[in-house]
Amino acid sequence: MQKTDTDTSSSVSRDDCFLGDHEAPHSKLSFFVTKIVKPFLSILLVGGVYFAITATWFYQQQSAKKSYSTTISATTLHHNLILDTNDHLTKSVVTREVSPYGYHLTAYPSTGIEPIDNYIKQRISLIDTSSRLPSYTYLYNDSAQIYSSELHSTLVYRDQTSLSITLRSYGTNFLYNNHYANSDYVEYFTFDTQSGQRISTNSLFDTLSAGMDDLVKVVRLVLKNKYSVSEDKLQQQITPMTLHNFIVKDRHTIGFIFDKKALGIGLSGDVSVTVPIKNFSHYLQNQTARRFFSIPPLDAHTARLRSTKQLCQRCIALTFDDGPGQYTDTLLSTLQNHEAKATFFVIGKNIRRFNSTLQRATQEGHQIGNHTWNHPELPKLNPDQIRKEIQQTSDMIAATTGTPPTIVRPPYGAVDDKVYNELRTMSLSAILWSIDTRDWANRDSSIVCQRAVASAQPGAIILMHDIHRTTVEAVPCILSTLHKQGYQFVTINNLLRQPLQPGIGYFKK
Ligand code: NI
Numbered sequence: 001m002q003k004t005d006t007d008t009s010s011s012v013s014r015d016d017c018f019l020g021d022h023e024a025p026h027s028k029l030s031f032f033v034t035k036i037v038k039p040f041l042s043i044l045l046v047g048g049v050y051f052a053i054t055a056t057w058f059y060q061q062q063s064a065k066k067s068y069s070t071t072i073s074a075t076t077l078h079h080n081l082i083l084d085t086n087d088h089l090t091k092s093v094v095t096r097e098v099s100p101y102g103y104h105l106t107a108y109p110s111t112g113i114e115p116i117d118n119y120i121k122q123r124i125s126l127i128d129t130s131s132r133l134p135s136y137t138y139l140y141n142d143s144a145q146i147y148s149s150e151l152h153s154t155l156v157y158r159d160q161t162s163l164s165i166t167l168r169s170y171g172t173n174f175l176y177n178n179h180y181a182n183s184d185y186v187e188y189f190t191f192d193t194q195s196g197q198r199i200s201t202n203s204l205f206d207t208l209s210a211g212m213d214d215l216v217k218v219v220r221l222v223l224k225n226k227y228s229v230s231e232d233k234l235q236q237q238i239t240p241m242t243l244h245n246f247i248v249k250d251r252h253t254i255g256f257i258f259d260k261k262a263l264g265i266g267l268s269g270d271v272s273v274t275v276p277i278k279n280f281s282h283y284l285q286n287q288t289a290r291r292f293f294s295i296p297p298l299d300a301h302t303a304r305l306r307s308t309k310q311l312c313q314r315c316i317a318l319t320f321d322d323g324p325g326q327y328t329d330t331l332l333s334t335l336q337n338h339e340a341k342a343t344f345f346v347i348g349k350n351i352r353r354f355n356s357t358l359q360r361a362t363q364e365g366h367q368i369g370n371h372t373w374n375h376p377e378l379p380k381l382n383p384d385q386i387r388k389e390i391q392q393t394s395d396m397i398a399a400t401t402g403t404p405p406t407i408v409r410p411p412y413g414a415v416d417d418k419v420y421n422e423l424r425t426m427s428l429s430a431i432l433w434s435i436d437t438r439d440w441a442n443r444d445s446s447i448v449c450q451r452a453v454a455s456a457q458p459g460a461i462i463l464m465h466d467i468h469r470t471t472v473e474a475v476p477c478i479l480s481t482l483h484k485q486g487y488q489f490v491t492i493n494n495l496l497r498q499p500l501q502p503g504i505g506y507f508k509k
Helices: 010-019 025-069 114-142 210-227 231-237 287-292 328-337 348-363 383-401 417-425 445-455 469-484 492-496
Strands: 071-073 091-099 102-110 145-158 162-175 180-182 185-192 247-250 253-259 270-276 302-304 315-321 342-346 367-370 429-431 461-465 505-507
Touching: 102 114, 114 162, 114 185, 145 247, 162 247, 185 247, 185 253, 210 231, 210 270, 315 469, 315 492, 328 342, 328 348, 328 469, 342 348, 348 367, 348 383, 367 383, 367 492, 383 417, 417 429, 445 461, 445 469, 461 469
Parallel strands: 302 505, 315 342, 315 461, 342 367, 429 505
Antiparallel strands: 071 091, 091 102, 145 162, 162 180, 162 185, 247 253, 253 270
């Protein structure tokens, strides 16, 4: 009875089976196989397949990650990422990241210098979020499309002291209707290979920011002549700000890269402009500049004020260029109130209109210097033109004040051997400056005052322009603040206190 009932009383018997030991072994085994082992095996099979699928997926994920996060040779990398092959940059670290739109791969060039690699990595991550992904996202939401982009890292230069690198991202968004948009992007950096620090263009020029202004002019000129970039675009795109990074081409050449689209000369790609260092070497005298470039020694015609004897421990020469002008009389009254003396580098063609102002300046003990007739860049002129620009102005100053000038300030501080030779024949010395207030750039008297005061030091020559109302309004603040610090204000002749040699340029570092 128990045998036949096996199937129908399974639920009860199973309880017996587990709860008691009294039943026959043979019937118990058969029951166990059909009711317990078979279902268990099925469960095990389904679970096993599920587990295998999961494990395979997991393994794939892991191995995918593994194969892309190791350091591999750039030459073996064939993907939508291309690293330019270069002797100095043969390794790249490629990572695969998941974004809402799928995988994207990023290659990080490896220079072997940790701070540099970290900096570049950070910049690349910014390129991704600021230029690539947003365009992707926007277009993705709009329509079906394929997005492709490449990131090129190029090592432009590397030696014992410096390393320059460019990062270019070429992105193309293909839309379903065959319209596409480029999203090119270029950045470039130079690093100090010893410290790993990024070096800005500004740091090459020290306090003589006139060097930066000159650099802007030269770069604009190259772009204008070589690529016919419009004046508008040049003013807009080529500024001290946009030249804040540079590349080293070799130890004699500095370079900059610009986006063609931004310059209005193309739809994609970029152009590079290189400038010989020797054109700026008189500005590039600090240690940073000398580290990265071969700076010729200051030529025999240029002397530094460091070696000159000064009249007083805390003397400063305020110099005003480009006048005389409509605000110069107000300035003279301010100087009189503070018993301060200054030096005016006047433009020849302005003198006739303000000749009484110039006479007053002379009578009140200020020094008058020559700032040429038309304010040209003297190195660009031939010797005859240089002489004419300067002699005509000296004659006009002599006719107005009774005394010919002995000093010249070359417009833009631009001076070379040719100019120095002409100055020597006319018995004139060149006076540059040590503090540039950039008062023409910021027509704000509080900024101008702050700049002059912040950089003031004994023996300083401060550059300002009395043709700006805001500059003239800044002078009371400069005089009273520096006077409290014990400074006296003297003319160039009294600051230098030595017979100036003709054909020599003076400035203080
Ligand atoms: Ni000037």
